[in-house]
Amino acid sequence: MASEAYSLVLGCGWIRATPRSPRFALFLPSRPLAVSCKMRQKHFSSQQKRQQIKRVSREQLRPNINSESHNNDNGLSQKASSDGLSNQGQESVLSNDDDSEHDSKDMAEASVEETKSEMEDEIIQEHQRIPLEDLKSMIRNVEKNVSSLNQAEVGALQELDKILSDKEALQAEINIKEMKLAETDAQIKVAAQEKINVEPLEDQLEKLKEVAPLGNGIMEGNHSSFSGEFPIVLELNALRKEYSVVKDDIQTLKLKLNDVIETEERVSLLEKECCLLDTSLAELQSQFTNALVDVDKLSSLPSYYKALSEKVKKLLGSVDSSNKEDQLDFSEFAKLQQKVDKLEASISKANMTELPYEKFRLYEEILQKKIGSFEKHLQVSDQEIHSQIQLFQESVREFQDTLDKLQEDSKKRSQEQILENLPWEFWSRLLLLIDGWLLEKKISTNDAKSLRDMAWKKDSRIRDAYLACESKGEHERLTTFLKLTYTSTRPGLHIIHIAAEMAPVAKVGGLGDVITGLSKALQRKGHLVEIVLPKYDCIQYDLIADLKALDVVIESYFDGQLFRNKIWVGTIEGLPVYFIEPHHPAKFFWRGTYYGEHDDFKRFSFFSRAALELLYEAGKRPDIIHCHDWQTAFVAPLYWDIYAAKGLNSARICFTCHNFEHQGTAPASELSSCGLDVHQMNRSDRMQDNSAHDRVNPVKGAIVFSNIVTTVSPTYAQEVCTAEGGRGLHETLKSFSKKFVGILNGIDTDAWNPSTDKYISAQFHADDLRGKAENKNAIRKHLKLSWSNSSQPLVGCITRLVPQKGVHLIRHAIYRTLELGGQFVLLGSSPVLHIQREFEDIAMHFNSHPDVRLLLKYDDALSHLIYAASDMFIIPSLFEPCGLTQMIAMRYGSVPIARKTGGLNDSVFDVNDNTVPEQYRNGFTFLPPTEQGLSSVMGRAFRYYSTNPEGWQQLIQKDMTLDFSWDSSASQYEELYERSVIRARTAAARV
Numbered sequence: 001m002a003s004e005a006y007s008l009v010l011g012c013g014w015i016r017a018t019p020r021s022p023r024f025a026l027f028l029p030s031r032p033l034a035v036s037c038k039m040r041q042k043h044f045s046s047q048q049k050r051q052q053i054k055r056v057s058r059e060q061l062r063p064n065i066n067s068e069s070h071n072n073d074n075g076l077s078q079k080a081s082s083d084g085l086s087n088q089g090q091e092s093v094l095s096n097d098d099d100s101e102h103d104s105k106d107m108a109e110a111s112v113e114e115t116k117s118e119m120e121d122e123i124i125q126e127h128q129r130i131p132l133e134d135l136k137s138m139i140r141n142v143e144k145n146v147s148s149l150n151q152a153e154v155g156a157l158q159e160l161d162k163i164l165s166d167k168e169a170l171q172a173e174i175n176i177k178e179m180k181l182a183e184t185d186a187q188i189k190v191a192a193q194e195k196i197n198v199e200p201l202e203d204q205l206e207k208l209k210e211v212a213p214l215g216n217g218i219m220e221g222n223h224s225s226f227s228g229e230f231p232i233v234l235e236l237n238a239l240r241k242e243y244s245v246v247k248d249d250i251q252t253l254k255l256k257l258n259d260v261i262e263t264e265e266r267v268s269l270l271e272k273e274c275c276l277l278d279t280s281l282a283e284l285q286s287q288f289t290n291a292l293v294d295v296d297k298l299s300s301l302p303s304y305y306k307a308l309s310e311k312v313k314k315l316l317g318s319v320d321s322s323n324k325e326d327q328l329d330f331s332e333f334a335k336l337q338q339k340v341d342k343l344e345a346s347i348s349k350a351n352m353t354e355l356p357y358e359k360f361r362l363y364e365e366i367l368q369k370k371i372g373s374f375e376k377h378l379q380v381s382d383q384e385i386h387s388q389i390q391l392f393q394e395s396v397r398e399f400q401d402t403l404d405k406l407q408e409d410s411k412k413r414s415q416e417q418i419l420e421n422l423p424w425e426f427w428s429r430l431l432l433l434i435d436g437w438l439l440e441k442k443i444s445t446n447d448a449k450s451l452r453d454m455a456w457k458k459d460s461r462i463r464d465a466y467l468a469c470e471s472k473g474e475h476e477r478l479t480t481f482l483k484l485t486y487t488s489t490r491p492g493l494h495i496i497h498i499a500a501e502m503a504p505v506a507k508v509g510g511l512g513d514v515i516t517g518l519s520k521a522l523q524r525k526g527h528l529v530e531i532v533l534p535k536y537d538c539i540q541y542d543l544i545a546d547l548k549a550l551d552v553v554i555e556s557y558f559d560g561q562l563f564r565n566k567i568w569v570g571t572i573e574g575l576p577v578y579f580i581e582p583h584h585p586a587k588f589f590w591r592g593t594y595y596g597e598h599d600d601f602k603r604f605s606f607f608s609r610a611a612l613e614l615l616y617e618a619g620k621r622p623d624i625i626h627c628h629d630w631q632t633a634f635v636a637p638l639y640w641d642i643y644a645a646k647g648l649n650s651a652r653i654c655f656t657c658h659n660f661e662h663q664g665t666a667p668a669s670e671l672s673s674c675g676l677d678v679h680q681m682n683r684s685d686r687m688q689d690n691s692a693h694d695r696v697n698p699v700k701g702a703i704v705f706s707n708i709v710t711t712v713s714p715t716y717a718q719e720v721c722t723a724e725g726g727r728g729l730h731e732t733l734k735s736f737s738k739k740f741v742g743i744l745n746g747i748d749t750d751a752w753n754p755s756t757d758k759y760i761s762a763q764f765h766a767d768d769l770r771g772k773a774e775n776k777n778a779i780r781k782h783l784k785l786s787w788s789n790s791s792q793p794l795v796g797c798i799t800r801l802v803p804q805k806g807v808h809l810i811r812h813a814i815y816r817t818l819e820l821g822g823q824f825v826l827l828g829s830s831p832v833l834h835i836q837r838e839f840e841d842i843a844m845h846f847n848s849h850p851d852v853r854l855l856l857k858y859d860d861a862l863s864h865l866i867y868a869a870s871d872m873f874i875i876p877s878l879f880e881p882c883g884l885t886q887m888i889a890m891r892y893g894s895v896p897i898a899r900k901t902g903g904l905n906d907s908v909f910d911v912n913d914n915t916v917p918e919q920y921r922n923g924f925t926f927l928p929p930t931e932q933g934l935s936s937v938m939g940r941a942f943r944y945y946s947t948n949p950e951g952w953q954q955l956i957q958k959d960m961t962l963d964f965s966w967d968s969s970a971s972q973y974e975e976l977y978e979r980s981v982i983r984a985r986t987a988a989a990r991v
């Protein structure tokens with residue numbers, strides 16, 4: 001394109017004006033030499049042309065002369081002409097005399113005359129030799145020749161005249177052309193000069209304009225009359241014109257230059273595009289290579305599939321051979337095989353075909369689609385194959401099982417046939433063994449009876465047990481047989497809880513929750529669980545199903561006489577519950593309260609004895625009697641001291657202390673009321689209080705007399721073995737450490753379930769927390785708190801307001817919450833008067849405060865709403881045997897802020913504690929029981945809440961899904977119970 005434009009410019013240059021050509025050369029550096037050469041050639045050729053014209057005009061003259069002479073010389077003109085052209089000497093002469101026309105004419109005439117005289121001389125000489133006649137004819141011929149010669153001469157002269165006139169015309173023409181040539185030469189010279197001196201000329205013009213006002217007029221063409229008189233002015237005019245033409249040309253050139261620049265820019269853009277295309281091409285190439293690798297990989301899949309098919313076929317074969325009824329459908333496999341084969345073929349086809357680069361993209365897309373669909377097919381095939389394999393494996397397994405069973409059955413049958421046909425001798429030996437153990441008092445009459453019955457019926461279990469331990473020692477045989485009596489007769493354990501609380505009908509604190517939660521969990525595990533409770537007047541009777549008084553009176557001993565007890569039965573949360581209503585003049589459970597009465601020792605010692613009386617009278621044979629806290633701790637010594645001897649001897653006693661702070665000590669004399677021998681019991685190794693020897697300690701008595709002693713968390717179990725934590729019982733606990741264990745409580749996940757809770761405003765769960773925000777809003781409105789800022793954190797606290805719970809820290813938490821910009825809701829009441837008063841004052845102080853509300857009461861329904869609404873939950877206990885509120889709070893998405901003590905230490909793990917695996921970190925903890933310690937941890941929690949809302953949300957979700965159910969705790973109790981029962985039977989067998 002550039003060269004095209006250039007030739008066009010050159011063309012224009014030649015057509016319009018030669019002088020412009022060198023200016024182009026300024027912008028087209030490769031061209032100036034050629035152009036100037038061309039100019040020089042042109043100039044040279046015009047000179048040559050002129051010389052040629054001159055030469056031709058001279059030569060045109062010469063042949064005419066020669067032809068004249070040679071025509072007369074019998075057509076020898078050709079030779080004469082060539083001689084004439086080659087005669088250099090003649091040419092040089094002619095060239096020196098180029099305008100003498102007359103001289104030429106004279107010379108022609110002289111030449112004719114000369115020829116004529118030469119001929120006459122020849123005739124005379126011929127005449128002297130030849131006859132006259134001949135001479136006469138010859139003369140006539142000569143005369144004829146002369147006349148024809150004369151005619152020829154006239155013609156020649158005419159011809160000469162014509163030639164001369166032609167010559168003149170030609171000469172004139174030549175002159176004009178030479179003049180024109182000279183002019184052109186001059187113009188060329190001027191142009192050459194002008195091309196070098198445009199600017200000086202401009203300056204000159206400017207100077208002329210300045211110095212000659214006349215010149216201005218001339219240049220403007222107003223004084224044409226002076227043109228001829230001022231050649232310089234004319235020249236200047238011409239120059240001006242030339243200058244304007246040049247200017248135009250410059251303009252044109254500039255435009256052209258812009259075009260060129262634009263073109264260059266376009267070229268560079270195109271180059272860039274070209275580069276980009278190159279790189280994308282390279283990318284495509286590499287993608288193509290990768291795709292080929294992928295295709296390679298994919299091509300290996302069919303072989304993998306084939307291997308799988310082979311395996312499946314093998315399996316099918318084995319199944320076929322095992323069971324011909326199991327006919328397998330191969331059509332699916334055949335279809336899959338066809339699909340894979342097809343894909344394989346298309347892949348190899350694609351590999352063989354080399355696609356052009358411009359089709360890469362299209363190819364890649366198709367390839368990707370193919371790979372995608374192939375992968376999908378493969379996935380589906382994989383799944384199908386997998387499920388088919390599983391199906392076949394299952395059927396093979398089933399078949400194998402049936403086979404095994406059949407084999408076992410047939411083996412059994414044949415064995416049974418053998419065993420059934422066991423000689424009478426075998427059964428007699430077995431019966432004698434049982435009787436011997438009974439007589440030797442190695443087993444009880446009952447155990448002996450049930451074992452004897454089994455042997456009598458030829459029960460396979462006793463036969464197998466006998467055969468299994470035939471070669472073993474007697475103790476092991478005894479244990480095996482006793483286990484048989486216990487497992488063979490019942491599906492699980494018979495467990496009876498004797499307690500002072502049961503949630504939700506008679507709940508003061510965590511004890512009530514444990515009774516219900518643990519019992520339900522044990523019930524679910526297949527055990528028979530029953531609960532015996534005092535029939536308090538303040539029980540929530542509406543929560544008891546099928547409550548009824550039995551038409552029976554149980555008399556129980558107290559203060560030297562028998563008192564009648566009315567027995568009520570009913571179910572609470574699906575659990576069978578017995579209520580004892582003593583008809584005692586002191587109206588032990590008609591007080592409108594559970595605890596805190598002056599005669600609590602009497603009240604609960606009475607109840608403990610009446611409960612055992614009930615079991616005894618009812619003829620119950622429980623495996624486990626589980627008593628709780630000091631209120632029912634009397635059961636352990638009463639059982640072993642009185643009821644075991646009376647025949648209620650099937651049970652093992654488990655005692656759980658929920659709080660060693662409460663030991664129920666009393667003057668030793670009071671113990672006699674329930675029938676215990678004070679003298680026997682008030683001993684340091686029995687019930688005597690470790691600190692006051694005239695007092696008996698029911699908790700110590702339970703530790704001593706129970707088979708299993710537990711407390712409610714592993715950390716607390718350790719703490720109470722120290723002087724600081726044991727409250728005087730640490731030595732006793734240490735001495736019975738073998739039967740003492742700490743098991744963390746669980747919570748009743750049915751009762752505490754935010755997705756089904758009927759007490760809360762909106763149910764919610766970990767995956768959808770919108771309900772939690774609704775509950776927050778609802779409680780704020782309900783308690784007339786400010787609800788303008790939904791992100792203002794709400795701190796909850798539900799507790800008994802007792803020193804153990806860190807009341808001073810709870811009070812501090814209220815102020816600290818305000819300091820941190822949060823809201824605080826407390827639900828609690830105190831059995832301690834001064835604490836109750838103190839909190840009532842605080843409640844009054846914040847009566848209409850927008851951010852604090854204190855509710856000094858016990859309110860189960862409200863507690864649910866607070867758990868559901870709060871963002872954080874505070875438990876700053878000085879000590880905490882287990883604590884349930886932190887677990888309930890977490891279940892409701894309220895993050896616990898707890899002191900590291902007792903059960904809190906076993907269930908709350910700080911978000912920053914690197915010693916704990918990340919998945920267990922669920923809250924904020926602090927150790928020093930000080931206001932500073934609490935302030936600091938609350939600050940951390942608030943910062944986390946406000947600065948990391950996403951992390952907070954995740955923390956809530958994690959907390960809500962943690963397992964605090966009773967399942968694992970109940971399993972631990974179950975294991976303890978079972979071990980104890982077996983041990984008892986074995987021990988009984990030994991005695």
Ligand SMILES: Nc1ncnc2c1ncn2[C@@H]1O[C@H](COP(=O)(O)OP(=O)(O)O)[C@@H](O)[C@H]1O
Binds near residue numbers: 799
């Ligand atoms: N004022 C109250 N209103 C309703 N429920 C309460 C109140 N105070 C405590 N609770 C409940 O009592 C139980 C407390 O158990 P826990 O944390 O083991 O403490 P403790 O047994 O020492 O009182 C929780 O279920 C808690 O919700």
